[in-house]
Amino acid sequence: MKQGVIERFRAFLPVTDQTPVVTLLEGSTPLLNAPRLSKELGLPETAVWLKFEGMNPTGSFKDRGMTVAVSKAVEEGAKAVVCASTGNTAASASAYAARAGLRCVVLLPDGQVAAGKLAQSLIHGAEVLAVAGNFDRALELAQQAAKELGLALVNSVNPYRLEGQKTAAFEVVEALGRPPDYQFMPVGNAGNITAYWTGYREVATRQGLGLPKMMGWQAWGAAPLVLGKPVARPSTVATAIRIGTPATWLGAMRAKDESGGTIARVKDAEILSAYRRLARLEGVFCEPSSAAGIAGLVRASREGLFSQADRTELRIVCVLTGHGLKDPETPKTLPHKWKRVPADFPALKRALKTR
Numbered sequence: 001m002k003q004g005v006i007e008r009f010r011a012f013l014p015v016t017d018q019t020p021v022v023t024l025l026e027g028s029t030p031l032l033n034a035p036r037l038s039k040e041l042g043l044p045e046t047a048v049w050l051k052f053e054g055m056n057p058t059g060s061f062k063d064r065g066m067t068v069a070v071s072k073a074v075e076e077g078a079k080a081v082v083c084a085s086t087g088n089t090a091a092s093a094s095a096y097a098a099r100a101g102l103r104c105v106v107l108l109p110d111g112q113v114a115a116g117k118l119a120q121s122l123i124h125g126a127e128v129l130a131v132a133g134n135f136d137r138a139l140e141l142a143q144q145a146a147k148e149l150g151l152a153l154v155n156s157v158n159p160y161r162l163e164g165q166k167t168a169a170f171e172v173v174e175a176l177g178r179p180p181d182y183q184f185m186p187v188g189n190a191g192n193i194t195a196y197w198t199g200y201r202e203v204a205t206r207q208g209l210g211l212p213k214m215m216g217w218q219a220w221g222a223a224p225l226v227l228g229k230p231v232a233r234p235s236t237v238a239t240a241i242r243i244g245t246p247a248t249w250l251g252a253m254r255a256k257d258e259s260g261g262t263i264a265r266v267k268d269a270e271i272l273s274a275y276r277r278l279a280r281l282e283g284v285f286c287e288p289s290s291a292a293g294i295a296g297l298v299r300a301s302r303e304g305l306f307s308q309a310d311r312t313e314l315r316i317v318c319v320l321t322g323h324g325l326k327d328p329e330t331p332k333t334l335p336h337k338w339k340r341v342p343a344d345f346p347a348l349k350r351a352l353k354t355r
């Protein structure tokens with residue numbers, strides 16, 4: 001069996017026999033059925049499916065795009081790559097650059113990156129620069145560094161990134177046997193929703209299939225696409241999508257409009273509630289930003305989105321963009337019962353009874 005995004009989907013990607021393949025065998029992530037969540041939403045067990053992108057080598061969907069972007073950078077003779085990041089792009093770029101033997105520079109909004117992501121960039125030996133500003137400013141600086149210092153930019157404004165990321169849509173169609181009716185996902189810089197829409201359109205054309213409605217979700221305090229204007233000081237507990245000026249704004253709008261979907265926003269409390277609910281109901285631990293899509297699903301289903309649907313045939317895919325272990329701090333901030341016990345069995349028994 002072919003493994004890795006480039007080998008599996010070579011015919012649909014901008015690579016040739018001359019392209020050196022830099023891979024960590026990303027992609028081929030699970031599409032898990034979510035029967036308990038489906039039932040809680042009043043839907044048949046077969047309705048909701050989780051595309052768990054946290055199962056990629058560095059724990060997020062970024063690896064699909066990074067294998068293509070870094071392979072092309074090597075092909076084009078680059079010696080160094082650069083990106084701005086809320087953490088996951090940096091973790092992925094750091095790993096793929098290490099794999100390729102390239103220098104890697106990452107610009108992170110100071111103090112706003114989850115611990116696991118920062119740890120990844122550090123351990124892979126990237127040059128980590130904590131910028132005294134937000135992601136949007138860091139991206140401007142990364143673009144300037146790329147232009148003036150001759151580094152290869154591997155943010156999703158690099159078209160190779162989106163080409164790689166579209167392969168997730170191919171996998172969803174392969175696993176379900178058809179495109180879903182709806183796809184729920186978080187939206188930050190808006191590259192991923194754009195990439196999925198490209199992927200779904202390509203398979204639809206190739207195989208004569210329909211298209212899903214694209215349902216993108218931003219965080220309440222970082223929702224420029226919903227407000228129709230940039231947000232100067234974006235704020236949310238979902239740090240991965242704390243972005244005020246999405247680079248692929250038009251792509252996201254096109255995905256929404258052409259598919260008859262929506263781009264809306266959910267509050268931090270809804271995100272955290274969905275985050276915990278998913279972990280408890282389905283045994284799947286995603287990062288808070290990924291749960292924005294689940295929160296959107298909960299809200300949309302409450303508002304009656306599926307009331308007219310043919311429920312037995314209904315297929316809804318939620319993209320879980322990153323692994324929960326990326327952010328080991330957030331679970332500790334949620335109300336959760338745990339207690340200390342003396343190291344003896346009677347005390348343990350008492351503790352278990354008074355649960």
Ligand code: F0G
Pocket residue numbers: 060062084085086087088089090156186187188189190191192193240241287289290321322
């Ligand atoms: N979910 C996670 C876990 C992310 O890391 C990101 C983006 C998104 C969703 C949103 O995807 O930007 O394509 O709309 N993370 C970027 C980063 C910005 O730097 O890691 P998008």
